[in-house]
Amino acid sequence: MILHELISFEYLRLIWWLLLGVLLIGFALTDGFDMGVGILLPFVAKTDVERRVVINTVGPVWEGNQVWFILGGGAIFAAFPPLYAVSFSGFYLAMFAILSALIIRPVAFKFRSKREDATWRSRWDKALFYSGFVPALIFGVAVGNVLLGVPFHLTPDLHAIYEGGAFGKLFGLLRPFALLCGIVSVAMLVMHGAGWLVLKTDGGIAQRARKLGSRAALVVMAGYALAGMWLAVGIDGYSLVGQVPHDGPSNPLASQVLREGSWLLAYLERPWIAIAPAMGFVGSFMAWRALQGEGQFSPLGWSKMALFGLISSVGLTIFPFLLPSKSQPDSSLTIWDASSSHLTLFVMLGATVIFLPLILLYTAWVYRVLWGKVTQKDVSDPDHHAY
Template sequence: MILFELVPFEFLRVVWWLLIGVMLIAFALTDGFDMGTGMLLPFVARTDLERRVVINTVGPVWEGNQVWFILGGGSIFAAWPPLYAISFSGFYMAMFLILTALILRPVAFKYRSKREGTRWRAMWDRALFIGGFVPALLFGVAVGNVLLGVPFHLTPDLMPVYEGGLFGKLFGLLRPFALLCGLVSLAMAVMLGAGWLVLKTEGVIQDRARAIGRPAALLALAGYLLAGIWLAYGIQGYGFVTEPPHDGPSNPLLHQVTHGGSWLTAYAERPWIAIAPVLGVLGTLMAWRAIGRRGELSPLGWAQLGGFGMIASVGLVMFPFILPSNTHPDSSLSVWDASSSHLTLFVMLVGGAIFLPLIMVYTAWVYRVLWGKVTPDEVENPDTHAY
């Protein structure tokens, strides 16, 4: 018997749903503090030296943090081709803006200190702010739209058709609930950035980061709770009329989907998933408390726990759906009917089992080597090659 046949198709589908979720959460929590630091730059640093200190806290790590974004996107392409095709088509304009903003960031890092002119450096500082603000906002807006459902359908030959039009691919995403999710994402990124700066800086920069981090944590928590109430009473969820076979063919049109009720009925069906929102609320509250109690490592740790809980709660509530359609519910994509083949998922799992641990070990080693405060003396020392 071929080896991959020993691993159930159902198991591989769930494992890749879980692994891609882990990759995207890892990106949100690591590159999230990069984005938050960029957004905080104009507010916590008032001199050029202070701004250089802030920039050099994330300068050595931001590229490694974006690896999770690349891994997640590549894994979606290979494991869930319909999800990749529809989401990148439907969110095309938003993704274009996100990638443009992300491209600004490395250019700003490299060119900011090439000249000493005030206007020159201020221009690149604004680019770093935009490089944090735009992705943080639009990633949250995208999550909100996934919960609301996306206007697409599948033709009988499974060709995806997005119904939003060119401008609808951007402005059609800016629905009130989605904008609320975007604001939660912004506040969470600022909270993470503040936690990072508390850990990596000292003196006035650290004090200013604390002053902004506390209200950001409360704003993230308030927005998350409001979104939960809105989700419970104002937004319809999705469900199967009959549960599809978990090892069946990857054809969403074989199953009938209902659009009604509430997403939050998932907590009654799978009570254990309540741990995610509990962690989201607890972690955010503890981050707010830790920032105020002058802790240095704990604010970032608690902020990441809160962010993990908030993001994980979305995936766990939606499971097994990964991209519902609000115009043609029967075209909605789920874990059970939108994956690649059994063999493809198995080969990917073998590769992931080899390379993911290496990436994690290397990332941990890099953070260990770079552990410690970034100080003005270190930034001004030409031997450190600081930005």
């Protein structure tokens, strides 16, 4: 038996769908609070010293956190290349906006404190806000568009054709339901960032973070509930027709797809997946309660639970779809027909088994070394490196 045949093609596709979810959720849990802190920066810090305290809570870790974003993008590219090709080519203006924000962020961290001028520093503070707000909004809008269906179709030679032209690919994404998902995404990361600031700061910064974070948690719960009701009554879901071979060749046009019913029918077919939205609601509610109280650690823990539940609920709801097509449902991409080859997935899994635990161990070590609160004394001490 050939080595890679030890794990069937079907199970490898399923494993990589799960790993992709793990990587994207890992990005949200780590780099998500960085973005939330950036959004909160103008509102929780009233003086330059306070702003430096806020920035120094994420300054030493944001770069490592962004590794999860790179891993997620790499996993899409290697495990599901049609998904990478169709989504990145169709959403390239939106992707450029995200990348511009992620490029501006390190520049802002490095250059903000190079001059004492208040105007200079204020401009970089705005850049940090932009670098947090824009990705948070666009990621949420993207999720909303996946649930709505993306306006593309595949030609017989699997070339993706998008409707609406170049600017339509950007502004066409701003549909009401997608904007609601974007608002939930921003509020979710603000809640998460507030939990981080409660953990890493004290005094006025922490109190303001509690106030804003608790409001964001209420927006998350209300927005998520509204999105669920909208899905139930106003948005058609997708379903595969007949038995689709789970170990067949990767050809999206080989499957027949119907657009009818509701995405929420998945909860009747697989009732156990209801644990995901339950975690989202419970985590958000408990994060709100913790932010209202005086606990130091629980807000961040509960917000992590909320993010895990909210994000995983999307993937579980649309399974096995990766990118539904609005204009031609038969062109929709699923995990069964948009993956790499059997051998490629097996080799990648072997590399992941080796390197992912090392990344987790290194990340845990870094956070252990950097444990503790950032104070005004820390950022004012010339013997300590501070942003």
